Amino acid sequence: MKFNTQLIHGGISIDSETGAVSVPIHMASTFKQAKIGEAKYEYSRSGNPTREAVENLIAELEHGTAGFAFASGSAAISTVFSMFSSGDHIIVGNDVYGGTFRLIDNVLKRMGLTFTIVDTRDLSAIEQSIQDNTVAIYLETPTNPLLRISDISAIASLAHRANLLSIVDNTFASPYIQKPIDLGVDIVVHSASKYLGGHSDLIAGLVVTKAEEISDKIKFLQNAIGAILAPQESWLLQRGMKTLGLRMRSHQSNAQIIFEYLNKQEKVGKIYFPGDPNNPDFALAKKQMNGFGAMISFELKPGLNPESFIDKLKVITLAESLGALESLIEIPAIMTHGAIPRDIRIAHGIQDELIRLSVGVEDIEDLIEDLEQSFNQLNY
Known part of the structure; x- marks a missing residue:
């Protein structure tokens, strides 16, 4: 089967x-x-x-x-x-x-x-x-x-x-x-x-x-x-x-497009995504996984406030958790990973500026438009 x-x-x-x-x-x-x-x-x-x-x-x-x-x-x-x-x-x-x-x-x-x-x-x-x-x-x-x-x-x-x-x-x-x-x-x-x-x-x-x-x-x-x-x-x-397969196809399709968008966004400093060909883990992910998933983490360039960016989003929801129909976004340093002491967190690569995005199954045009309008309002 x-x-x-x-x-x-x-x-x-x-x-x-x-x-x-x-x-x-x-x-x-x-x-x-x-x-x-x-x-x-x-x-x-x-x-x-x-x-x-x-x-x-x-x-x-x-x-x-x-x-x-x-x-x-x-x-x-x-x-x-x-x-x-x-x-x-x-x-x-x-x-x-x-x-x-x-x-x-x-x-x-x-x-x-x-x-x-x-x-x-x-x-x-x-x-x-x-x-x-x-x-x-x-x-x-x-x-x-x-x-x-x-x-x-x-x-x-x-x-x-x-x-x-x-x-x-x-x-x-x-x-x-x-x-x-x-x-x-x-x-x-x-x-x-x-x-x-x-x-x-x-x-x-x-x-x-x-x-x-x-x-x-x-x-x-x-x-x-x-x-x-x-x-x-x-x-x-x-x-x-029962609907995992249906959802994962949509999740991953949207995530790939959002990765490509973020990769061209001048206000993004670094992207963490297994499907990034420049990611040192890309070859292993391609070998080991049937797709790259729908989680994307990224850091804004120095001087840009991740809280200000998230506050301006209208479709993507500020919330902990992930893997849901709706796209969810959070700041690990003060949310999901707030229990980790800052010195340990920084030593392991989780910066204060890091944003974690769980890409949902909404229409991709709405998600891109939401990200774009928030980036447009984000100033140094």
Whole structure:
């Protein structure tokens, strides 16, 4: 079954009882048991038919063994890190979502986990960071917000040689663009609020595992910690995923045109976009990804105020999050990555002037006109 067909017919897509082509929302906390210990569903924290449908779907789309749905992307990431114990060491990419940095710096370190931050594009830096107590490598690719591309296959191979788990946050790409498990990764995580949901109407996280042993661990932790996705949100997420292919084609088409426009805009100093032929990661992105995505970050030239630029936009929406139908724009330094201390943020390349744009599916002429009128009002 091809990917776009799988989006619609994959997982559990039809209700076996009624034949309904939309899976029912099972708003039940508990389930009647015919005999003790023989019920498929007992309590919705442990398992719910609506949640199971979306979990099966993401497992199929990512070519994994099992999928798990959580109340948020942060809940999914936190549950994955809960596999590890005090004293364990984890290598983490230096360009990650600010919320992930906050979790690591303010919560996980306090619980005894240790971390080394590296540029995961540098395989030698990863290898040199491996310690006797290292248990995993965690990275985003493309990264948030600088859209850097790491070699997933090479990192997964390095991890396996060192007997480490490899974990990839695939939020920015989605399985439409890349499937890290096919490239050797052990665990994939998503903030499903983004491209998978696609409509800015739910908060959700997903985890997909490659091996049954890891699946068993995540399943135990999902039930033990309890940060599960509720039935209503599970249904919304599956509905959103059905149109992922349609949306991604439009997202990427618009993003390419906007990149070309920004590349000619004299008030833009630097652009971060995997599809830029001058980007040092371009060749790897072309090899590893089925398209370049729809996220573009850019810096205005010195002396231009990013807040003034954003304030004048009329169609593009100032908001955190990404991957939605509507185009969303933000300033990472004071919004999504505000939790990262400025000296660390600057050292990792996230400048105060950086703007992150999630390109939506509006008419491209309206988006270009909106950018143009804002640039025209922007003065040194």
